[in-house]
């Protein structure tokens with residue numbers, strides 16, 4: 001077995017539970033601050049997507065696993081060593097309102113835990129009970145208790161003393177940021193500021209990108225205004241196309 005340092009975050013859960021949204025928006029800060037909208041088209045992840053981040057000499061790999069049953073069977077079966085080796089944080093996403101699927105989610109959660117104990121026994125385990133915004137406020141405590149009890153039940157003997165870190169999350173509230181901070185703090189051995197620096201740099205990149213876009217538009221669409229004197233010496237203004245746009 002490889003002796004490489006554990007550096008992987010694996011996100012797993014049933015289809016449409018929110019793994020890719022969590023990976024792209026709160027974790028990688030990639031969606032340019034745009035929250036998912038109701039009419040946004042949903043793209044199922046095929047197989048898995050892998051992202052690499054560097055924090056000084058620390059490198060982190062994020063595996064966003066596709067949630068379709070056939071993929072989950074492969075990840076916990078034939079591909080188990082590839083997926084579960086060198087994992088430092090395992091994040092299992094369970095949908096707060098798809099109650100009818102919770103036992104199916106639990107089935108794959110238990111399979112994953114078995115593979116984790118085999119390939120990455122020191123991995124920390126996180127459960128995100130996601131899309132909590134869809135649960136009416138007065139039912140939240142009850143829904144949480146029911147799902148948490150069920151998901152966590154019977155896992156003690158598999159993972160021994162390693163506790164499960166359970167969070168209720170939604171990308172529409174700061175709950176997801178707190179949960180991701182919990183994962184990243186563990187990944188970076190407490191040096192969470194490295195992750196926050198990375199997010200700030202991402203924001204700066206985005207601002208530059210916006211500026212560049214605006215400049216490009218201006219250069220393309222708005223001709224330059226020049227001031228000149230006519231034959232009587234009067235100051236006049238005239239628009240001329242930008243260089244490169246003249247025919």
Ligand SMILES: Nc1nc2c(ncn2[C@@H]2O[C@H](COP(=O)(O)OP(=O)(O)OP(=O)(O)O)[C@@H](O)[C@H]2O)c(=O)[nH]1
Nearest residue numbers: 015016017018019020021036044045067131170171
């Ligand atoms: N209400 C609500 N919807 C969310 C939240 N997070 C994600 N979604 C929506 O859930 C749907 C599925 O999200 P994805 O992130 O693509 O799901 P996934 O788990 O990657 O799905 P697969 O790739 O098929 O496994 C999308 O329509 C998202 O906009 C959330 O916190 N609240």
Ligand SMILES: [Mg+2]
Nearest residue numbers: 019020044045
């Ligand atoms: Mg996905």
